[in-house]
Amino acid sequence: MNILVTGGAGYIGSHTCIELVKAGYNIIVADNFVNSCMEAVNRTRKLCGINFPFVEIDFTDYEATDQLFDKYNIDTVMHFAGLKAVGESCKIPVEYYKNNLDSALSLLLAMKKHNVKNFIFSSSATVYGADAPIPYNESTPVSRCASSPYGNTKLMIEYILKDAVKAIPGFNAVLLRYFNPVGAHESGEIGEDPTGIPNNLMPYVAKVAVGKLDMIHIFGNDYDTPDGTCLRDYIHVVDLAKGHVAAINKIKEDCGLFVCNLGTGKGTSVLEMVKAFSKSCGKELPYEFAARRTGDLPAFWADPSYAKEQLGWVAKKGIQEMCDDVWHWQSKNPNGYSN
Ligand code: WQD
Secondary structure: OOOEEEOOOOHHHHHHHHHHOOOOOOEEEEEEEOHHHHHHHHHHHHOOOOOOOEEEEEOOOHHHHHHHHOOOOOOEEEEOOOOOHHHHHHHOHHHHHHHHHHHHHHHHHHHHHHHOEEEEEEEHHHHHHHOOOOOEEEOOOOOOOOOOOHHHHHHHHHHHHHHHHHHOOEEEEEEEOOOEEEOOOOOOOOOOOOOOOOHHHHHHHHHHHHHOOOOOEOOOOOOOOOOOOOEEEEHHHHHHHHHHHHHHHHHHHHEEEEEEEOOOOEHHHHHHHHHHHHHOOOOOOOOEEEOOOOOOOOOOOOOOOOHHHHHHOOOOOOOOHHHHHHHHHHOOOOOOOOO
C-alpha cells in the first residue's frame, strides 16, 4: 500500500512515518514546513533506514495537489497537515478555516479524480462537547460547536468526510480522535519542536528543564480534581503512531466510516506531570500556580475500549516513559531541530 503522509515533517506525522515503514508500507511524505523543517525529514529518513520520497507542497494549492496525485501512485491518504494552535486560531480564525478546510478539500477532490478511496484523518478529542460525560467514548455526541476555531475545523472536516463516505461508493474514512499527544522517539532524534513559547504543557515543561524558560505556570489549582489541577489523557506519540498503523486494517476491511479515540484511558494532573518530568531530568522544576486558562476543562480522558476491540490497539507507554523520552529529545537538542 502506498500512503501519502501529509504533514509528515511534523511532530505526529514524523513519528508515524517510522511506524508505517516498520510495518512495511510505502510512504510519500509531504509538508509545507509552516511548522516544521527539512531536518526533521532527514532525521526521519535516517530512522526509517530509507530515503522515502518527500514533496514540499502546500495542500491549499489545488493544482499542486492534483499534480502530486498524477505523479505518485497513492492508495491511502493520512492527513496530518494543518494549523493546530488553539489560541492562535481564536486570533486568526478565518486563516485557520481557510488553511485547514482548503487543504482537506483539495486532497478530497484530487482523490476523487484519481479514484483514491482511503482517508485517515487526525482528529481530536476537542470535537466532544464541554458537557460530555467522562470518559469520552465514540458514542458521546460531538459538540455542535467546538471550543475554538481550530476545534471547529476538526469538526467540519469530520462532517465533510462523513458525507463523502455516504456519497462516494467504496470511500473509507477513518477519524482518529487524539487526546494529548506527548513524548518523543526513543532515539532522541525527533520530537516536538514548537516555534516560540510553547502553548502546551509538555513542551513548556521541557523548555524549563533545559533552561530556556524560567518557571512553569500551572493554570489553576482550584479545580474539582484530586490535587486541584486539571487532568488530561496524555498519550505517547509512538503509541499514537502505532494506532495509525492499526487503523489501516480497518481500511483493508473496507470500513466505510470508522471513528475511534486514541488515548490511554487515564487522567494525569498537571502537578503529577511536573513531578514526573522533574524525576526524568533529575532536578526539581520550579513552578507557580497561576490563574485558570480560559476555555480549559477540569478533566477529560478517553474510554479506549473501542480501539482495543476494533483495532487490537492499546497504548502501552506510561507517564514516566513519556517524560523520559521528551527529556532525552530536549536535552540532546536544546534548540530543537535548529542546532
Ligand atoms: C494541558 C493542561 C493546561 C500549559 C490542547 C488542545 C487539544 C489538543 C492537545 C491538538 C491544561 C495546563 C498548560 C502551561 C499549564 N490539540 N497547562 N501550564 O489544552 O488539554 O489540549 O492540546 O492539536 O485540542 O486544546 O493541552 O498541553 O495545552 O494543557 O498549567 O504552561 O496543562 O491548563 O490543564 P490541552 P495543553
